[in-house]
Amino acid sequence: MEAESPRTDSTTTGQSGSLVAGVSNKVGSVLVVGSGISGMQAALDLANGGYYVYLLDSEPAIGGLMSKLDKTFPTNDCAMCVMSPKLVDCGRHLNIELVTYADVKNIEGVPGNYNVEIVRKAKSVDEEKCTGCGDCVTGCPSRYVVRPPDEAAQYAPELTADDKDFVDRLLREEPDVEGNLLAVLQDVSEYCRFLPEHVLKYVSDATGIPLARMISIATFYDAFSLEPRGEHTISVCMGTACHVKGSGLLQSRLQDILQIGNGETTTDGKFTLQTVRCIGCCALAPAVRIDDETFGFVMVRGLEKILKRF
Template structure:
């Protein structure tokens, strides 16, 4: 959104904002919503053109999706090499003001004279002192329980003796906990069919690994779940090959039969339904998997017979 008014100010936060242009004239302010690669380039072009730019992003940092990529298609260029100069330019440009961890809450006005209400989420840090070390992320007491002092080691209130024995046995089997964290999590996930918080807290307490680190590994892999699942997980493939072979009809039929939607579990904890992007057997499309068993070229009429096996 652009405005030709001098000092047009979308946030109300900077009534004294002084737009600047190469010609020395005030030409107004612009709000660019989304600070991915396109938003950053747009902000830089506008700022170079003389507009005062508010570059807004809902994430705590600018960069968007591209900052998570390794290479870019089709040239195979290093993503960070492409975007790093733009990150720096956006941070330093005198005509760009970054508004991160915020969202547009409302817009009013007309072309050339907009007022935008911005909802800023609490960062709970003093931005003038922040060095970007991320220590506050790993130690956030509201997101991750504050680690106890050694003398008051926490044993999850729901950790039954047999659960504790199970985890202790794993820890006796594997002394290099950090190097084999994935294996430990797989075993615990297999035991519970998900990763309950109290088991992760116990693991953190016993091994000294930060709970935040364990959770970051858990949330990185889609094979792990922090929510309890049913005895059998039904995975309906919605990848391209299965999609063209009408896997949507399979999903709809299973939803009707079990009375649950994608990501839900039946009341008796028997089945959890989920959709996946590819089961790795596209030649058998449409495919579904229940537990460890994969079924290919499934027709809607086959479904009740397949479910009956479980």
């Protein structure tokens, strides 16, 4: 990637960033890796200071983890209210070039003169034309084929008769599947203990709801999994309150007892272990949830006793 000369942004003239205060000869460009809230702020400070900035992220869009949060701890501020102005500023700034869906492959050179090799993953959209409206997902003709349930079953051959009966009944009884998609997926997840792809395909074919939308919901919420789950799901809270009260030790001990890693399921299919962020019982920290039951003030030595109940 070649260095570019900084461009003048009339909207930011005079706002010298603190990171570059005192720098007189501004040459070349800067690469900021990671476009979370800190990456965006760093890019804005540098760009306002006169540098041309490449803001790189491995995800298809900037924003990082914070863009997936509703509120932030401990002030309960709305995450998007904090982020949105920075997202817009980064997108519009003449001195910032967004390099999304890309990874750093190699870095060579010395401070002040680096050569960075970047691998860009293929995108299926024309970035020049995309406005991010999402209409293409909804209107994609290749996904929006509504097939009658019998025909849809051909496209999901792994669907067992029981699964098919359950899904058919679910779709029959839900008058607005698209509007209540989250609830439908919850029912499927409860029945199958995860969201099998062939079941999602069947729902997609039978209703015309794009599979991509279901996958995006399934991957957004921690409560869903696209991998098979155990009979019981153990969720160790790693929110701030639980973390400072030692939930990391609970997680390590559980991994030892169950002989599995985070996100894995025991070989007998009994337990799945996962970490979650704040389950809303901070006063009980450190907290662990098994299925719908919450255990507070959990101590490492009490874990085996809790597991025996399941």
